[in-house]
Amino acid sequence: MATSMTSSKLNSSECLQKPTFKLLLSSRAPQRISFSFSRLRLPLPCRAAVSEQISSQTITKRAFQHCFSKKEDGFLYCEGVKVQDIMQSVQEKRPFYLYSKPQLTRNVEAYTAALEGLDSIIGYAVKANNNLKILKHFQELGCGAVLVSGNELRLVMHAGFDPSRCIFNGNGKLVDELVLAAEKGVLVNIDSEFDLRHIIEAGRLVGKQVKVLLRVNPDVDPQVHPYVATGNKNSKFGIRNEKLQWFLDEIKRHPRELLLVGAHCHLGSTITKVDIFKDAAVLMVQYIDLIRDQGFDVKFLNIGGGLGIDYYHAGAVIPTPMDLINTVRELVSSRGLTLVIEPGRSLVANSATLVNWVTGVKTNGNKNFLVVNGSMSELIRPSLYGAYQHIELVAPPTPGAEVCTYDVVGPVCESADFLGKDRELPTPSEGAGLVVHDAGAYCMSMASTYNLKMRPPEYWIEVDGSLKQIRKGETFDDHLRFFEGL
Ligand SMILES: Cc1ncc(COP(=O)(O)O)c(C=O)c1O
Numbered sequence: 001m002a003t004s005m006t007s008s009k010l011n012s013s014e015c016l017q018k019p020t021f022k023l024l025l026s027s028r029a030p031q032r033i034s035f036s037f038s039r040l041r042l043p044l045p046c047r048a049a050v051s052e053q054i055s056s057q058t059i060t061k062r063a064f065q066h067c068f069s070k071k072e073d074g075f076l077y078c079e080g081v082k083v084q085d086i087m088q089s090v091q092e093k094r095p096f097y098l099y100s101k102p103q104l105t106r107n108v109e110a111y112t113a114a115l116e117g118l119d120s121i122i123g124y125a126v127k128a129n130n131n132l133k134i135l136k137h138f139q140e141l142g143c144g145a146v147l148v149s150g151n152e153l154r155l156v157m158h159a160g161f162d163p164s165r166c167i168f169n170g171n172g173k174l175v176d177e178l179v180l181a182a183e184k185g186v187l188v189n190i191d192s193e194f195d196l197r198h199i200i201e202a203g204r205l206v207g208k209q210v211k212v213l214l215r216v217n218p219d220v221d222p223q224v225h226p227y228v229a230t231g232n233k234n235s236k237f238g239i240r241n242e243k244l245q246w247f248l249d250e251i252k253r254h255p256r257e258l259l260l261v262g263a264h265c266h267l268g269s270t271i272t273k274v275d276i277f278k279d280a281a282v283l284m285v286q287y288i289d290l291i292r293d294q295g296f297d298v299k300f301l302n303i304g305g306g307l308g309i310d311y312y313h314a315g316a317v318i319p320t321p322m323d324l325i326n327t328v329r330e331l332v333s334s335r336g337l338t339l340v341i342e343p344g345r346s347l348v349a350n351s352a353t354l355v356n357w358v359t360g361v362k363t364n365g366n367k368n369f370l371v372v373n374g375s376m377s378e379l380i381r382p383s384l385y386g387a388y389q390h391i392e393l394v395a396p397p398t399p400g401a402e403v404c405t406y407d408v409v410g411p412v413c414e415s416a417d418f419l420g421k422d423r424e425l426p427t428p429s430e431g432a433g434l435v436v437h438d439a440g441a442y443c444m445s446m447a448s449t450y451n452l453k454m455r456p457p458e459y460w461i462e463v464d465g466s467l468k469q470i471r472k473g474e475t476f477d478d479h480l481r482f483f484e485g486l
């Protein structure tokens with residue numbers, strides 16, 4: 001009662017200045033604000049003001065359309081297909097990843113359009129999602145690939161990638177992996193003194209020059225979670241500039257095994273400010289100038305990946321591939337360089353959701369739990385990084401369903417097993433569908449079989465709206481096979 005009386009004395013603009021509403025507008029998805037209206041008992045002028053603010057956010061958001069979105073009927077759709085219908089059509093009621101193939105295409109096209117007029121390679125970071133069907137699709141769209149293991153290299157060869165458009169990264173590459181890379185003619189990043197030694201050994205074994213880039217650690221703060229920052233001076237990746245000359249001298253001493261073709265940096269992941277990329281690119285072209293001054297004919301500037309996406313679905317303006325490329329275009333073209341980029345997340349994250357069935361709801365102390373059949377085994381980012389991924393029910397609430405604040409959790413025997421914390425959702429009935437959005441990157445590729453929750457199947461929606469399975473779900477029998485004959 002007190003809340004509603006205070007609010008009714010405010011005009012609409014005062015209303016928007018109130019911390020509650022600021023928070024509402026900055027941190028919550030517009031779709032969910034409609035639920036909050038009824039709970040907060042806002043007076044009508046305030047509702048109108050909040051609605052106006054939301055719709056202007058929605059317009060900004062249109063700069064990037066989410067391919068999974070609710071229609072007026074309250075159901076969640078992907079590319080015109082009702083997610084609830086898909087849930088009903090799949091045989092097993094176990095969690096699954098659902099992708100939009102058209103969204104994957106649009107994501108690549110956004111980079112291709114941004115790179116128009118530049119010599120460039122889009123090296124898709126396979127670690128983000130290693131589904132073979134997705135890899136083949138990206139290969140057909142002209143992507144190269146970025147690899148961090150011999151198996152990732154084998155997989156992209158299987159998918160038909162051109163090895164000369166692939167880059168082998170990593171701070172612990174093994175000699176036999178480097179031999180494979182050298183045989184195939186993949187570009188290899190030098191990460192350390194011992195890594196250089198191993199690359200030279202691989203070149204010698206294969207009897208070929210390995211095309212190498214120096215991975216420089218530029219000490220630019222990406223302003224992200226420390227676990228996904230890689231370009232700070234104390235990070236385990238790359239070499240510091242004070243050692244640059246030593247590396248150049250070593251490369252000069254091994255002309256039969258090495259051909260220096262470029263420089264590389266990768267700052268970190270989930271970056272949402274393009275100035276950060278610009279700062280690094282300015283430093284990197286200075287290194288390139290210095291390397292060229294010593295007679296090396298380097299042509300590649302590789303600025304890594306790291307572009308973030310709109311995980312919050314709250315209307316934030318996230319830089320696009322065009323924004324990113326435009327900040328470095330002049331630096332690259334004025335030096336006649338080929339720009340290499342290594343996007344992972346920004347190519348795949350927004351193309352998928354993890355689809356779950358609700359098992360039940362419960363309350364302990366002052367906490368409400370919404371338990372689903374998906375978990376940290378299928379999707380670990382919230383548990384590992386406290387990462388936010390937007391959560392929605394796939395169908396409108398049943399009339400009268402109470403809206404509550406829930407921790408959305410799985411059945412895994414860990415208190416860290418959560419997909420989202422403090423999410424305001426209408427109380428669903430058992431068996432209802434619930435999705436975790438933006439699950440295309442670092443979700444399936446980081447899935448485990450903890451608690452013997454077998455890795456889930458994957459499906460995508462084709463351009464014509466049909467559903468196609470693109471990976472089988474792991475089964476209990478698959479697990480038993482590891483022990484056959486032992
Ligand atoms: C060297 C390198 N390149 C590319 C990527 C892909 O980054 P993102 O998925 O943020 O674009 C990563 C992951 O952070 C990386 O370590």
Ligand SMILES: N[C@@H](CCCC[NH3+])C(=O)O
Nearest residue numbers: 127228230269381441442
């Ligand atoms: N696994 C991280 C990204 C790591 C990027 C690789 N260096 C995530 O889920 O966001």
